[in-house]
Amino acid sequence: MQRLNIKTIICLLLTMIYAIHASAQEIEFEEEDFIPDSLLMEQVPQKFSFINYDADSLSFPAGISDDFMTLLWKLADIKDGADVKINMIHIGGSHVQADIFSNRVRTNFSKNFAPATGSRGCLFPFATLNTNAPSTYRLKTTGKWDGARNISNKENIPLGIMGAAIRTSDPTAAVSLQLNTGRDSVQYDFNKITILGSSTSFNIIPVVICNGVEYTTEIDPSFSSYSCRIPYPATECTIIFKGISQGGSFTLRGIIPESDKPGVTYTACGVNGASVPKWLNCNLFTEELKLHTPELAIFAIGINDASSLGFKPEVFKEGYRKLLAEFKEANPNCCFIFITNNDCFLNLSSSGKYINPNTESVRKAFIELAEETQGAVFDVYGIMGGKGSSNKWVRAGLMNSDHVHFLRPGYNLLGDMLFNAINNEIEKQIP
Numbered sequence: 001m002q003r004l005n006i007k008t009i010i011c012l013l014l015t016m017i018y019a020i021h022a023s024a025q026e027i028e029f030e031e032e033d034f035i036p037d038s039l040l041m042e043q044v045p046q047k048f049s050f051i052n053y054d055a056d057s058l059s060f061p062a063g064i065s066d067d068f069m070t071l072l073w074k075l076a077d078i079k080d081g082a083d084v085k086i087n088m089i090h091i092g093g094s095h096v097q098a099d100i101f102s103n104r105v106r107t108n109f110s111k112n113f114a115p116a117t118g119s120r121g122c123l124f125p126f127a128t129l130n131t132n133a134p135s136t137y138r139l140k141t142t143g144k145w146d147g148a149r150n151i152s153n154k155e156n157i158p159l160g161i162m163g164a165a166i167r168t169s170d171p172t173a174a175v176s177l178q179l180n181t182g183r184d185s186v187q188y189d190f191n192k193i194t195i196l197g198s199s200t201s202f203n204i205i206p207v208v209i210c211n212g213v214e215y216t217t218e219i220d221p222s223f224s225s226y227s228c229r230i231p232y233p234a235t236e237c238t239i240i241f242k243g244i245s246q247g248g249s250f251t252l253r254g255i256i257p258e259s260d261k262p263g264v265t266y267t268a269c270g271v272n273g274a275s276v277p278k279w280l281n282c283n284l285f286t287e288e289l290k291l292h293t294p295e296l297a298i299f300a301i302g303i304n305d306a307s308s309l310g311f312k313p314e315v316f317k318e319g320y321r322k323l324l325a326e327f328k329e330a331n332p333n334c335c336f337i338f339i340t341n342n343d344c345f346l347n348l349s350s351s352g353k354y355i356n357p358n359t360e361s362v363r364k365a366f367i368e369l370a371e372e373t374q375g376a377v378f379d380v381y382g383i384m385g386g387k388g389s390s391n392k393w394v395r396a397g398l399m400n401s402d403h404v405h406f407l408r409p410g411y412n413l414l415g416d417m418l419f420n421a422i423n424n425e426i427e428k429q430i431p
Contacts, residue, residue, distance in 0.1 A: 048392075052386075055379050056421055058376040060376050061368075061377065067333045068376070071295055075426050078262060081116070083262045084262050086264050087295055088295065089269060089289075090105070090266065090267070090298040091270070091299060093271060093274045095270065095300050095406075097126065097131070098411075100408055102415070103182070106186075110186040110264070119190065119259045121268065123255050126164065128141045138181045141168075141176075144173065149271050150271055159281070159282040159284060159285070161267070162196075163269060163274060165251050167249055168250055168252075175239045175252065179236070189257075191232065191259060192258040192260075194256040196291075198250070204248050223291045224253075270300075276316065276319035278304075294331060299320075302362045306341060311361065316362070316365055320369055335375065337378055338375060340359075341381060342384055355387060355390075363381050383417065
């Protein structure tokens, strides 16, 4: 009888462990169909009564600026078939590194503004640093590499807009790129490759191989980058580093597959755990921003800054002002959208998890920054339902049980709503 009880207890414990583990995993859902034309407010699926759908809009605390109106006119031109390109950058922490939320916005632009799909944006091989990588492209490295992210850069490797870098001195090292590995049907291609990086020797030159043909890149020392053109649209390539066998190393900070197609190029710059100070530590950030010349920056940095009871709004805003200045240096006409922090838990190891009391302070700080810069606010906190709403999002299968990160359906919903807010502003402002 005693042995039976022990077996029963062990089985129960294993069942509980499995249940806890399963609950922590991301639930896989099929993608919902996209609306082929412009999304209207009433077309966003309103099946969750606790969500404030009325908050699905951009608010302009200081009014809409001339630069923002210019941006909206250019987006309207793209919708009407004009040969216009726009660069957007969505920057943040773990909400962005996985590129689910940001990819949903990107995909909406590409599908709803078709055939103006634009280019895919800057990419990085996060898997080489043993961290999660987006599923919509594949960057595979061979050979020996080390590297760093802005959250931990003990070797002081130069970092840029992707907040990460990898470095190799291995003659066998290579990077293979494959686009369009995700679920959505947007097909991106490229006829130019730009490699963000630098070498310790002029003898080391990245070479791009497409369909067995080698294309030698040319260096642009002003942007610490190399580029080459491909004579046809491609979706795959391999990059090798000739001359590295003679000694030295190459540091890779990102790969930009560019197309001549008009449309929105939407780059997601996210590093798990990154805060405003961590992004400010990227010493090549402004230099690489100038290469991108973003016309819209979407800021989702704040969840990590507000992860302790010692959060100070004025320090937070001062750090943001420095980051905003870098964008303005790269493009004085760059427009800003600030995404407020989501309702979340604050993990106090000594006393457990509680609703983060800093979230409303961060929201207020973003409104003040938007007023200073004539930017816009996309109020995720308000959309969720305010304080304590993460409980309902978790129960509805939209949010992870950590009450910080969303599950795929939640990120997709927010991506649809952000696109909807921008698109509605176009229809509202442009006659």
